Amino acid sequence: MSKVLMKGNEAVGAAAIKAGCRFFFGYPITPQNEIPEYMSRELPKVGGVFVQAESEIAAINMVYGAAGCGARVMTSSSSPGIALKQEGISYIAGAELPCLIVNMMRGGPGLGGIQPSQTDYFQATRGGGNGDYRLLVLAPANIQEMVDLIIEGFDLADEYRNPVMILGDGMIGQMMEPVEFKERKKRDLPEKDWITTGTKGKRKPNIINSLYLNPEELEDHNIWLQEKYKKMKEKEVRVESYNVEDSDVVISAYGTTARIARTAISKLEKEGYKVGLIRPISLFPYPFEEFNKIKDDCKGVLTVEMNTGQMLDDVRIALNGRIPSYFYGRTGGMVPTPEAIANKVREILGGEK
Amino acid sequence: MAIVFEKTKGLTDVQTHYCPGCTHGIIHRIVAEAMEELGVLEKAIGVAPVGCAVLAYNYFNCDMHEAAHGRAPAVATGIKRVLPDNFVFAYQGDGDLASIGTAEIVHAAHRGERISSIFVNNAIYGMTGGQMAPTTLVGQKATTAPYGRDEALCGKPIRMSEMLATIDGAKFVERVSVNSPANVRKAKKAILECFKIQIEGKGFGIVEVLSTCPTNWGYTPVEALRWLENNMIPYYPLGNFKRPEEGK
Structure with a gap:
């Protein structure tokens, strides 16, 4: 396929659709508005669903619901909006749901500004919400790399049952570069036998949950999560x-x-x-x-x-x-x-x- | 011998954690019976709240999500948008739905999400130990309103059904109570009608169920039922606030 000149934020949307993402839940915030705008325009053409949520908090919780049903789903925002999503991100990590989250970082703290920054590194890499969890965090340096990482990112999310974050900034979101949408290499992904689609009377109910009231069980759950992060450390380092x-x-x-x-x-x-x-x-x-x-x-x-x-x-x-x-x-x-x-x-x- | 009564298939055999006299058990049962009777149990996906019903995912015999506090309508939205042909319900208490989750419930109704909401109003935060809720009555004591709810400081309790009934996307809104056998029957009838609204693709439906909290109110179960009747029903009138017009 030949190269096309695209704005970073629109390339995010195009890459996600290419990767099979059919559900987007978002909320407007500068400098990433072209992502929800693109998705609202393009997703209906491929049978997908775009919902402009009432807030970033609602959007990430819609992602939780959709991911629990096995959908390829994403949301995007910029720094203050990503801060609002942290509650949902922690629940998604705890319930081990795959999804893609894009943060086009802007200056902070607080409302900060709308120009590019990298001030959410701690938030992205240390687990910005409550609890001992990690995201797979990928930081592209150009639009082609961002497209490739998004397409791969959805597979990584499914493989590890873990949220993947694309950490960009206002600059990469707003600039234009030529990009090529390469055919995705097919990965052997685990079957999603844990999703909620209705029991159809054929199996016991599946439950999407991050609550473990028994401390022994919660410790075991955390040990399991850490084993997963260890596997990421062994297999997913990119430099x-x-x-x-x-x-x-x-x-x-x-x-x-x-x-x-x-x-x-x-x-x-x-x-x-x-x-x-x-x-x-x-x-x-x-x-x-x-x-x-x-x-x-x-x-x-x-x-x-x-x-x-x-x-x-x-x-x-x-x-x-x-x-x-x-x-x-x-x-x-x-x-x-x-x-x-x-x-x-x-x-x-x-x-x- | 002929079987004259069976427990609904809509509930699991797990023993619930609810306090003696709490009416969550009755509400669980009629929600589960309604799903079974409408034949949607096998395609049902429920969303449990944070609060007393936090463990509802262990009790309903269908696929379940456990949502963050107040976010059940957003989670249910995500589920329903992915699986429009499944039956999706959210079960929330008054702290969850009427305080921290007001934006989520209002906008789920506003978008006309084809989901069904069961809103259990017992005028208090039960799970956390009896703190004041947005629905706590004026003068009612709570651990964070030790002198009783002061209208001057906290306002009057919020009436969610009346508010939601003003929203176009909400097609069915009814307030019921489970303080007497007659009211339990009416509650089940309302829940069945509410669920049919979703099954027929008409839009958002909600049933607010007035419920007791003997433990945190400090009453015996029987006194609690009486307190609900004498104090809650006068402020939270029972009845239907909205249903689709005939033929629509």
Whole structure:
């Protein structure tokens, strides 16, 4: 299939439909409105259902109901709206329901702003709702990758019976790039024998639930969830690396920030600096081991984010004190420039300030 | 020997956790009987609330979801939109439906979701130990209204049926009580009619059932039934607020 020029948010919708998603429950919030708009336009054409819910809370609970019936279902929002969805996300994780959630992050806290940011990293990777749970969190750096991750994300959700979050930002949602919708590789997915479709008098009732009043049972349930997350850590780590082994400084950045970092690296290479990049694609599970490839006498790892230092915690866990850790971030909707990132690298290497 | 009575197939054999004298058991039974009599049990998907009926998913003998507090109508919406030919009902208490879940119930009705809502109003938060509900009567004592509900501070109790009856998408709205055998029969009749509204694809239906909470009201079961009759029914009048006009 040939490439088409698409806006990020619309590509989200197109990818979801391509992946077989037929149910969308959402609520308007900038900068992701093109996703529900696209779905309201396109889903009816393929026999799907779009519902504009009364709130983000209602939308995620509709996702819970639909996922419990075995549907391929998604919702999307942006930071304050994703905060509202946390109740439902926790229940979905607890009840082990597959679904896809897209967060086109904007500046915070509170109502914040509508410009791009990465300030929901903690919320996405630590489990923003109550309880000890994790989402599979995937952070695309361009629209093609976002399309591919969404299509794969629905399969991952089904495979692990776990919510998958696509963590983008206002920039990737709003920009346009050429994309290609490749044929999906068929995965062997487990049969959904746990869904509620009516007993038809042929089986015992199925129950979609996250309540375990008996503490022994709830502990067992949590141990099971942790085993599932361990399997994700073994099998689902995704990372892109560039010149990690022999660089004097390694930048770590994800999403659109990683693209800006890549521009800074090209600039620095022309000046003779050796700078690498670790770009985590899966934020949970995090590619901790990739950082072990950095040589011991590397001068520093520079984490660059559109926040005040959130993924920085994971980088420090990965480095475990072996290499100095530095941070450069812009926040509030401000986007780091390649020159500012390059300057920070020069500074680490004792160059100009 | 001829069988003259059988327990409904709509309930499991699990022993319920309800307090002695609580009328949830009666309401469960008539909901289950209605599903069985209408032949929808095998395609029924129910949604349990948070509150006293939180474990209803163990008692109804059909596929069930356990929803977050107040969100049962949203969960039921998700279910019904995926499986429009199944029978979908939500079972909620007054804290769940009339306080934390007001947006969800109002908008499910407003969209005309083809679901059936059973709203159990006992004028108190039972499961959490007797706190004031939006439906607690003026002057009624609760653990968070130790001097009785003060209208000046808390307003008057909310009448959900009257409010929901004003919404176009709500096609059937009736308030019933289960404080006497005659009222139990009327309650079952209303639930059957409400369920038929969904089966016939006409829209949203709700039956509000006045219910007792002897434990948290501090009465014996018999006194509680009398208290409901003397105090709740005068404020929450029984009767049908809305049904489709003939032929529609």
